[in-house]
Amino acid sequence: MPTILTINGEQRVSSRGPMTPLVDVLRDEFFLTGAKSVCREGVCGACTVHLDGQPVVSCLVPIGTIGEREICTVESLAAAGEPSPLQQVMEEHDVVQCGMCFPGILMVLTGFLRERPHADRDEIKAALAGNVCRCTGYERLVDAAVALARA
Numbered sequence: 001m002p003t004i005l006t007i008n009g010e011q012r013v014s015s016r017g018p019m020t021p022l023v024d025v026l027r028d029e030f031f032l033t034g035a036k037s038v039c040r041e042g043v044c045g046a047c048t049v050h051l052d053g054q055p056v057v058s059c060l061v062p063i064g065t066i067g068e069r070e071i072c073t074v075e076s077l078a079a080a081g082e083p084s085p086l087q088q089v090m091e092e093h094d095v096v097q098c099g100m101c102f103p104g105i106l107m108v109l110t111g112f113l114r115e116r117p118h119a120d121r122d123e124i125k126a127a128l129a130g131n132v133c134r135c136t137g138y139e140r141l142v143d144a145a146v147a148l149a150r151a
């Protein structure tokens with residue numbers, strides 16, 4: 001039975017079974033490849049998307065449990081053709097990541113800074129505790145997020 005999902009403001013119909021992880025539907029069925037499928041155990045954060053504005057690890061969300069909640073992926077951040085303020089500040093700080101961890105980091109920070117817009121450095125670092133970067137590092141992107149929180 002098809003599953004109706006609301007993804008980045010559009011209704012989409014998935015033909016996958018209800019226990020299919022959301023990350024697989026996003027990537028393989030709808031070609032929204034920003035969310036990465038890495039650990040598939042909920043520990044790396046690379047697959048993070050928003051469900052009704054809350055960051056979730058999409059590898060652990062069966063599509064049959066989503067219902068009418070709105071899914072937003074990293075692709076939605078620049079949907080209007082302009083990078084989001086967080087994306088802009090990352091660019092200004094020359095945050096260069098490989099693309100594996102970064103979409104999840106952007107989604108976690110977007111959700112976190114929406115709720116805590118003036119968070120301090122320690123709070124931002126704590127918010128990223130569930131995002132594993134394997135090859136670059138955190139300092140520069142934390143600098144950027146701190147700059148946005150201070151702006």
Ligand code: FES
Pocket residue numbers: 036037038039040041042043044045046047048057058059060
């Ligand atoms: S792939 Fe989902 S948390 Fe790692």
Ligand code: FES
Pocket residue numbers: 096097098099100101102132133134135136137
């Ligand atoms: S995993 Fe490559 S930059 Fe984070």
